[in-house]
Amino acid sequence: MNKPMPSASPSRGPSDHEVRAQIVEAATEYFSRYGYEKTTVSDLAKEIGFSKAYIYKFFDSKQAIGEVICANRLAAMIAAVSENVDDAHSATEKFRRMFKTLLASGSQLFFQDRKLYDIAAVAAASPWPSVKGYEEQIQRLIADILRLGRETGEFERKTPLDEAVNAIFLVMKPYFNPLLLQYNLDAADEATVQLASLVLRSLAP
Incomplete structure (x- = not known):
């Protein structure tokens, strides 16, 4: 999966909503395989093909x-x-x-x-x-x-x-x-x- 380019605008439009949904969907699948507590944001970033910093643009933490x-x-x-x-x-x-x-x-x-x-x-x-x-x-x-x-x-x-x-x-x-x-x-x-x-x-x- 190609890593998306962060938006230049800080506003969260439809594209941001889609990225959030993509992260949640991938995290749901990942957690279902490996468990929540054993998974890190770095693990999710590698699985999805995003950078860890990019995920943090949408979610403050793994708990979020x-x-x-x-x-x-x-x-x-x-x-x-x-x-x-x-x-x-x-x-x-x-x-x-x-x-x-x-x-x-x-x-x-x-x-x-x-x-x-x-x-x-x-x-x-x-x-x-x-x-x-x-x-x-x-x-x-x-x-x-x-x-x-x-x-x-x-x-x-x-x-x-x-x-x-x-x-x-x-x-x-x-x-x-x-x-x-x-x-x-x-x-x-x-x-x-x-x-x-x-x-x-x-x-x-």
């Missing part, structure tokens, strides 16, 4: 590249959850599907793309902004389901909404947080079914 990859993966997981939840006809079923799909998406990444899963685990340990955003989206999903359940009479209304959301979030966290999930995979399928039932019983009016 990993952040984009992690955000893409977590966004795909949230999209899978939303798609599975949207056509459920009750708040109860939406909650069960949300919990089940979060586990399935995380497990799929763990087993099918283990080295990229490691990026998510590193991100969760810090945590990186992408993981914080991911967790905030899950909290919003929980809140939306609780509101619906309260409106339809499926769930109780006495507990403050933010308190209920936080409690449910903490119960679910070992089964969707990338850092924690890897230690809870053995009994995760059964545990999530039982925990979902327990949470739903606690929400009954």
Whole structure:
């Protein structure tokens, strides 16, 4: 691959966007083969055919590249959850599907793309902004389901909404947080079914 000439203009137009996407795509493939922690920016530069300095024009660090990859993966997981939840006809079923799909998406990444899963685990340990955003989206999903359940009479209304959301979030966290999930995979399928039932019983009016 021929090394591109840096743009004379500091502005980031469409060509810069394409180069960023190219770097992310190549880094995703490289990380999936060799792992995030063992890879350096120099390794990526050599693989892509860019200079290390040129990569730094677009990303401040290896973590910045990993952040984009992690955000893409977590966004795909949230999209899978939303798609599975949207056509459920009750708040109860939406909650069960949300919990089940979060586990399935995380497990799929763990087993099918283990080295990229490691990026998510590193991100969760810090945590990186992408993981914080991911967790905030899950909290919003929980809140939306609780509101619906309260409106339809499926769930109780006495507990403050933010308190209920936080409690449910903490119960679910070992089964969707990338850092924690890897230690809870053995009994995760059964545990999530039982925990979902327990949470739903606690929400009954």
